[in-house]
Amino acid sequence: MDNIAGTKSSLTWAVNITVVALVLIWLIPTVGLLVSSFRDRDQITQSGWWNSPFAVEQTFRARAQKADMVERDGVFVIEGNVFADADVVEALGEGASLTVSQFGGSSRAPTEFTAGAVAELKRGQTLLVEPSGDFVFTSPDEFKRSGPRVYFAAETPPDFNLANYRQVLTSDGMDVAFINTLTVTIPATVIPILIAAFAAYALAWMEFPGRGLLIATVVGLLVVPLQLALVPLLNLHNQVGIGQSFVGIWLAHTGFGLPLAIYLLRNYMVGLPRDIIESAKVDGATDFQVFTKIVLPLSFPALASFAIFQFLWTWNDLLVAKVFLPSNDASKVMTVKIADDLLGSKGGDWGILATAAFVSIAVPLLVFFTMQRYLVRGLLAGSVK
Incomplete structure (x- = not known):
């Protein structure tokens, strides 16, 4: 009877147990970081976080x-x-x-x-x-x-205190690093969304030669590691005069994020009702009007879904920031500030590392929980016809 449509599977309990187990497994490292962020650094070196309630x-x-x-x-x-x-x-x-x-x-x-x-x-x-x-x-x-x-x-x-948080939050230049992180993240999220939305509409609803080849190229770029493009892209930036600057890192994040953005938005837009778009064109609407008045508002779930991914990636990025931003204190983002000034070259201070992790994810968590209802709808774009 398990194969009859509309009946409830007898293995539902196994699925529920598996989901709970996976959630707990994912939570264990997070709980460990949270506990370690409040512990004395000497006690961290002597025992694991699971022994924190004991002497x-x-x-x-x-x-x-x-x-x-x-x-x-x-x-x-x-x-x-x-x-x-x-x-x-x-x-x-x-x-x-x-x-x-x-x-x-x-x-x-x-x-x-x-x-x-x-x-x-x-x-x-x-x-x-x-x-x-x-x-x-x-x-x-x-x-x-x-x-x-x-x-x-x-x-x-057991010694639980806020010393690690005071050290991270009151570190010299942390406020500047926070502003720099926002300066990098917000444009690096908005710019690729604007460009990808236009490109996705063209690939979904406009007929022109080579459209299929462009779609295949976008899919192929999804599997190219960004590390391959770091040095050539930096050389190009130096040649055109933007070098290591905020403009350079905005364009770098835009280039690295465009393939996923175009792929995600195109899959969503191609699934929109054709009748609405064709009716608008019959009424005399141009492609730009169809895009701005109909397609863009209906594609908000996909736009929000990509915005979450792009924001989280750029906010937590260290590699691209080290390559495309100057190394002076005035240009450091939070990840670079934490890695260079608080952790040092060896990065062995687990208390500071755990605290810095929770401080740095505060804003991404706010963004995620604000827009999470659109995440699944955007990820499932184009999966069901």
């Missing part, structure tokens, strides 16, 4: 101050508390109440000994670190320089 064991180092050294029965002794060290206070904050679990006398083995045990170190030195953080460092010889280091591990509670 994290972190390794610190404190210095036994030589100024506190005293001599007792021919032995030099330094006493203190590791949690009073300035570097530890800066890392943990004022008033942190932690417990030392392990300690060591060198950076190569920072957790070699258990808290409360007396450790025998080199040159006859001994070190005792209590769970409370109190330590006693002894040596038969006078301590040199500013004093020896004490390495220890302590369980730190």
Whole structure:
């Protein structure tokens, strides 16, 4: 009975479960980025985001101050508390109440000994670190320089804060980068839509020699990687005098986005009712009037669908911006600003990376949710006759 038209398939439950599973799989990385954006960067390096609700064991180092050294029965002794060290206070904050679990006398083995045990170190030195953080460092010889280091591990509670967001949002030049991103994205979305709409109408409703060849060319350009055209296109821009500039990147994004735009809009326009267009022409309407008064308003779902894709692509673009924009701070977009100034050459600061991702997608999400109702209608253009 499953093959009878109008009946409900018995496998609907499997489809629903599969869809839910796929949604959850796609959400897992997003949830991980969101959690990491609020975590302390030191805790991120120690444990995964799924362990964020639990305490994290972190390794610190404190210095036994030589100024506190005293001599007792021919032995030099330094006493203190590791949690009073300035570097530890800066890392943990004022008033942190932690417990030392392990300690060591060198950076190569920072957790070699258990808290409360007396450790025998080199040159006859001994070190005792209590769970409370109190330590006693002894040596038969006078301590040199500013004093020896004490390495220890302590369980730190979960630390969620807005420090990463403050660093990203208050970064020097981020406001300029945001304006530059809008300056690149809005024209690079509007220009290809205007050009593609005219071209799509011509390919859909106007008869002229070579139309089929042009359609085939547009389809073929969809599979050409944009990386192949970066250097030749930049050389062309330099020859005509637009070089690395906003005009150059607008034209670059226009060229890269036109094949998809023309293909998407042409498929939609060719599916419009022929009777409406032919009636308008019988009444004396020109092609331009048919395009502006009838075809363009009816094609709004396809226009909005492409606008979403083009806006998301240009807003999140890094490669084209690095090639077609100057490298000075006045011309950097947000992706370049984040990659060059906040992450550095290695890009290993996961807290900043996760925070920057959520800051940069705020505007694209607003655009997507505003126009999402047109997305499916535009994507299905031409699929059903």
